[in-house]
Amino acid sequence: MSLADFKEDCFQLPPNLTVRAIGTVRQEMLQLIDKHKSTTIAITGDCQVDISFVQLMEAARIYAGSAGKNIALAEPANGPLLDVLKRSGFLEGMSADDAKFWLHQGGIQ
Amino acid sequence: MSFPDPIAVFRTEAAELLEQIEAGLLDLNVNLGDKDQIDAVFRGLHTLKGSGAMFGFEALAAFTHHCETAFDRVRKGEVPATQALVTAVLEAKDHMRALVETPAGDHEATSEALLANLRAAVDGAKSPGVHQAAAPAQTLFKIRFSLPQNAMANGTNPLPLLDELRELGECTIVADRSAIPSLDLLSPTDLHISWNVELLTSQPRSAIEDVFIFVMDDMRLEITVVEAVTAAAKSPEKPATPIQAAEPVAAEPAPVTVSAPRVPAPMTAAPAPTDAKANKASENVRVPAEKLDELMDRVGELVIAQSRLSQLAGGSGDLQLRAVSEDVERLSGELRDTMMVLRMVPVTQLFGRFRRLVHDLSHETGKMIELVTEGESTEVDKSVIERLADPLVHLVRNSCDHGLETPDERRAAGKPQAGRIMLSARQQAGEVIITIKDDGRGINRERVRAKAEASGLIQPNANLTDQELYQLIFQPGFSTAQQVTNLSGRGVGMDVVKRTIDALRGTINVISHPGEGSEISLAIPLTLAIIDGLLVRVGAGRYVIPLSAVEECLELSIEEDMRSRGRSFISLRDSLVPFLRLRDLFRTGTKPDPFQKVVVISTGSERVGLVVDQIIGDHQTVIKAMSKLHHDVATFSGATILGDGDVALILDVGHLVAEGQQQEAHLRAAG
Structure with missing residues (x-):
């Protein structure tokens, strides 16, 4: 499944968001950010997520920010993604920007 | 160059870890307060869980986590180590092996049942004092x-x-x-x-x-x-x-x-942080057993080729060729010796597994059993070790079930309540002797005899030595057990022992004393691959006698040959030694050489002479198994290929000595 198959601006990620598939996800996300001024990422509720995806999204935020572009999640983190955020210590000491990005607290970034 | 499959590597290493965990648990069972063993078991479980998760064995990791947690609590003093807990984790360990071997199998029900056992063992072990203790700082x-x-x-x-x-x-x-x-x-x-x-x-x-x-x-x-x-x-x-x-x-x-x-850490049970031995791990290389077998085959072929070269060089007048041939012979001999050392493993690997068996049998039979091992550093060819496992299991089971008495019976007989089984190993003249000895009731001679007569194995009132009589217990279907238990009594196990030991070219010796116990010794060749042999000629055929069994060689003059006709004894330093004329035994139909030789061979204290026509010399013998058609030919234990491409049969020393002794007994009986 290619990220480019999805409708413009909102991109549904494949269900495997673990280290085994993270290289492909990175490649396609780079292309999306390069191609669009604003990118919204949708994640399926039953996806497999590990810390590599959280790290990838943080790297994507840096990349998009330095290029003057926007990136956001279609929905606040929930399910497996929220579980990884909690277990990995990302929710502790989260800045307002982080909370806005991951949890949509205070409006979407 | 191919890299090993990481999953296969994990499975191998997990098997070793499980063995370490089992050994730790069995040691702990002897001394429940042994903190080192508690730590060792915890570390083993922790490592297995971590590496299992790393290689995608999620069910293994999840299951092991519970055992690890239980041992963590023991380690922290929240729960005491008890025999019930050790038994629960031992059973769980067996299940972990299944989770390693068949991760996709349906293990859920078993996992749940074992975890329920574990919980019960932990709950049962909790001491009220532990909970009431003041919370630590x-x-x-x-x-x-x-x-x-x-x-x-x-x-x-x-x-x-x-x-x-x-x-x-x-x-x-x-x-x-x-x-x-x-x-x-x-x-x-x-x-x-x-x-x-x-x-x-x-x-x-x-x-x-x-x-x-x-x-x-x-x-x-x-x-x-x-x-x-x-x-x-x-x-x-x-x-x-x-x-x-x-x-x-x-x-x-x-x-x-x-x-x-950044070096990959080997997956041994994680050592204590201060364990300096960890640094030694990098000095060892793990090699798959089949690679060693492959190498052994190559060395075997080299030895055969070298033998051929020696023969060609010997027949030529070219001195340079002879010198090269001698160099190749020396080098191939050294290579063979090195190879043999690589294949040798200590019997401790074999004995280790019986600790668990005896622990389980002790529970099953309600008997108190102490296992003592001796000579664990004795080394034997790895293929011998592998094949000895099954017969030893049968023998140990038999000792536990039939040999040892119940605690009450032992007390009544004035013995310690705990029965004792000793497993020992030692090397003796090219053989390894594995002995299983118990201090139980001994073999009931009369019952063996009655059973043998009833089943037609011997004639009523046949005159048999103890050794001959005890050998009958290895006959198929022979059992004197009055009832069949789930351990033994069907008369199958000892038959398996006999067949396996025969296949290994070994012999079985049984000693038993009523009320004192039994001792079964298995004498097995140290190696099944290459031996030093003495090449001899009998008639037109050439044969190999394992050199480790050869004591000395004598000349048999025509006069002595004639004098000994009908008696077949030679006098050797004031003792009579029976001898076998191989020419007669093999029915060669040839006339004897004028200067025949007697090769005196022995197993333990028993000797016999083999009369041959010519002693050709020593020969590095690559042992090839006999075909299935010849597996029941007792006189020969295998065959080898000579330098000129001919096949020479290898004599079965144990069998020939037994035959010589039998001949001696008959002659003595005849006066």
């Missing part, structure tokens, strides 16, 4: 750690490590993202996140280090004591001291920083 630790950059790519998931830290106490975990690069620079399988943790716990620093025990070699870990908090002063809230304010206290050593070169 707590310490606030500041922990900073980063895993190696390639941790994720190697299968290490940081999340279970963080979960384990949380299990130690009140924990605040903050991910440090400052090193994450921009997406275009990111290598997505590298880990750029590190963690800052505050942990308020009653556990010592070593408990924190244990969380990282599996990745300790490659990671960076700093542990600092922020504050020691007494039980009374302990706040129920999260630790309030901010990390930035933390300072190491003087009473504690400086922060522990662990960093090591």
